[in-house]
Amino acid sequence: MYNTRKITDDLYWVGASDRRLALFENVYPIPDGISYNSYLLMDEKTVLIDTVDNAIGERFFENVGHVLGGRKLDYIIVNHVEPDHSATLQHTLTLYPEAEVVCSAKAKLMLSQFFTCASNLCFHEMAEGDVLSTGRHELTFFGAPMVHWPEVMFTFDTTDGTLFSADAFGTFGALSGNIFADEVDFENKWMDSARRYYANIVGKYGPQVTKVLRTAADLAIRRICPLHGPVWRENIDLYIDKYTKWASYTPEEPSVLIIYGSIYGHTQNAADIVAAELAERGVRDIAEYDVSVTDASYIVAEAFRRSHIVIASATYNNEIFTKMEQALLELSEHALQNRTVAVIENGSWAPQAGKKIRAMLEGMKNITVLDETVTIKSALKDEQRAQLTAVADAVAASVSAMMKE
Numbered sequence: 001m002y003n004t005r006k007i008t009d010d011l012y013w014v015g016a017s018d019r020r021l022a023l024f025e026n027v028y029p030i031p032d033g034i035s036y037n038s039y040l041l042m043d044e045k046t047v048l049i050d051t052v053d054n055a056i057g058e059r060f061f062e063n064v065g066h067v068l069g070g071r072k073l074d075y076i077i078v079n080h081v082e083p084d085h086s087a088t089l090q091h092t093l094t095l096y097p098e099a100e101v102v103c104s105a106k107a108k109l110m111l112s113q114f115f116t117c118a119s120n121l122c123f124h125e126m127a128e129g130d131v132l133s134t135g136r137h138e139l140t141f142f143g144a145p146m147v148h149w150p151e152v153m154f155t156f157d158t159t160d161g162t163l164f165s166a167d168a169f170g171t172f173g174a175l176s177g178n179i180f181a182d183e184v185d186f187e188n189k190w191m192d193s194a195r196r197y198y199a200n201i202v203g204k205y206g207p208q209v210t211k212v213l214r215t216a217a218d219l220a221i222r223r224i225c226p227l228h229g230p231v232w233r234e235n236i237d238l239y240i241d242k243y244t245k246w247a248s249y250t251p252e253e254p255s256v257l258i259i260y261g262s263i264y265g266h267t268q269n270a271a272d273i274v275a276a277e278l279a280e281r282g283v284r285d286i287a288e289y290d291v292s293v294t295d296a297s298y299i300v301a302e303a304f305r306r307s308h309i310v311i312a313s314a315t316y317n318n319e320i321f322t323k324m325e326q327a328l329l330e331l332s333e334h335a336l337q338n339r340t341v342a343v344i345e346n347g348s349w350a351p352q353a354g355k356k357i358r359a360m361l362e363g364m365k366n367i368t369v370l371d372e373t374v375t376i377k378s379a380l381k382d383e384q385r386a387q388l389t390a391v392a393d394a395v396a397a398s399v400s401a402m403m404k405e
């Protein structure tokens with residue numbers, strides 16, 4: 001049976017959530033599920049804004065049918081072609097064959113790659129700033145290339161100040177009745193998921209996100225309707241401020257992430273000691289992860305949040321410990337920059353991890369590697385305590401210098 005929510009007098013949420021999917025994009029763990037949002041505007045013309053993933057197709061079709069209440073569907077706006085949204089487009093068009101598809105030129109091309117029916121469709125190709133009038137509402141279109149794919153556009157309803165932002169401002173996490181960010185404790189219960197979603201899904205495209213944020217700054221936005229997660233209608237600046245930081249690779253706060261790759265536990269021992277020494281020096285809210293245990297998507301998100309990273313790794317077949325190498329590759333591929341890093345290595349016969357980690361960091365933008373370092377040969381020796389203390393001293397001093405800025 002249908003399960004919709006009203007956003008304004010003539011705008012409805014017609015999406016649904018999936019709590020079964022283990023891996024979003026077959027990569028990212030989503031223990032709290034995910035929502036696929038779609039919106040239906042009931043103006044003189046009826047307008048569906050994006051469709052949904054196949055997983056929730058049945059519910060979605062019921063929702064659309066219920067809100068339309070027998071009216072025909074005039075337009076389907078495709079802001080983003082990725083199949084977590086467009087998978088149900090073909091079937092939607094068989095239910096509403098008169099609907100005309102509104103999308104960017106690139107989206108039209110991509111739809112023809114995904115769907116055989118695309119050649120028979122009536123398309124309205126929208127360029128930057130084009131306007132579609134649907135009666136009371138005027139919808140303006142803006143390109144948002146690479147947020148998250150090249151064909152993405154935003155739709156702005158100038159009449160009501162509603163921004164349909166595609167994947168931008170989305171988050172992992174199923175919606176549990178409350179579809180508005182002001183109906184949930186977003187800062188405490190959702191922000192970590194939102195950051196992990198941002199960093200992993202669009203983190204690489206900071207300059208493109210920054211560009212679209214500049215366009216958005218000129219719009220009188222009263223609400224944001226993303227394709228995943230809650231709708232924003234209050235305190236929008238809080239979220240825009242986070243996006244501005246994430247997009248410019250600016251740490252949210254001076255704080256430390258410690259990641260270690262350890263087989264027998266001696267490298268972990270060093271990481272734990274540095275953590276405790278940092279705490280003794282007043283560093284608060286330290287985050288420490290074993291790269292073999294914690295999925296890289298969480299580490300990428302923590303790295304986007306924090307200003308300093310301590311990397312401790314065993315040597316493995318003359319390389320960085322594999323799981324650490326993968327985690328660092330993820331940081332590099334998501335274009336992490338502007339961080340201060342300390343490196344600790346371990347090896348029983350020819351420690352190489354430190355040198356190779358530094359080489360990877362050199363390939364990233366504006367990463368400051370501290371001189372203080374520790375090379376462990378198997379287990380820590382008493383005299384190495386001073387070296388670990390020196391690492392903690394240098395990191396803590398750098399954190400507190402940043403706090404004074």
Ligand SMILES: Cc1cc2nc3c(=O)[nH]c(=O)nc-3n(C[C@H](O)[C@H](O)[C@H](O)COP(=O)(O)O)c2cc1C
Binds near residue numbers: 377
């Ligand atoms: C499969 C394998 C490959 C390794 N390759 C190297 C190596 O190339 N060079 C080296 O110095 N140590 C190598 N080691 C040894 C570990 O780096 C070393 O024992 C280290 O102290 C382990 O730290 P941990 O106690 O944190 O696991 C290797 C260990 C394993 C299991």
Ligand SMILES: [Fe+2]
Binds near residue numbers: 080149167
């Ligand atoms: Fe996407």
Ligand SMILES: [Fe+2]
Binds near residue numbers: 084085167228
């Ligand atoms: Fe998406």
